[in-house]
Amino acid sequence: MKISNQSITNHQAQYVSKPDTDSTQNELNTHSSNVQNDSLEISEEAKKLYNESKTNQLTPMAVKSYETTIRFNGYDITFEVRRGNINIENDREFRNLISDSSSKDIADLASRMKEIYKRHIGESFDVSTTSMVFEIAAHVYPDDMAKFVEDNIHLLPRRIRDDVRDLMDQLQERTRVINIGEDDKERVIFDNIARVLHIFDFFDVIDKN
Structure with a gap:
């Protein structure tokens, strides 16, 4: 440099x-x-310190978007943060992580993503960690998720049941990138699923299969 x-x-x-x-x-x-x-x-060591100092000095809304790859539980996880969204690359590394992890691990990953979002965007990500975990599961295990939700559909408010079924069908067609947004039209559905169903029961079912 x-x-x-x-x-x-x-x-x-x-x-x-x-x-x-x-x-x-x-x-x-x-x-x-x-x-x-x-x-x-400038030495490589000085360059590294210089880049880190720039990152630490970011002000709120200093960046419109930020993409990074973090090492989590032995896997390289790539995702992007932009105002109102966390977009996760649903690649082989990520799917392997999900397969080898517990629901608590995924919740920890979601919390870490939210911390990175706040550091670079300058405000908190307004989606609950549980809702994020459930949406991740819906993209990584669309078939299992659809069956699990269908078996427990009676626990959801009657007014959203048809929307939930439609969403499960859509997720099976678009799973390459997991787009988690504060203002997504599906947000209320995932929030209701996360609130009513026990997310950890779903992962227990996956772990046993």
């Missing part, structure tokens, strides 16, 4: 004084000024 510094060289100035020795004012005429670029080599 190079940081450019500018040094002003060969700066010449002529001061013209009035004949009156009591004069207190001089007139500056600049004849020439040449700008020369200089460079300073």
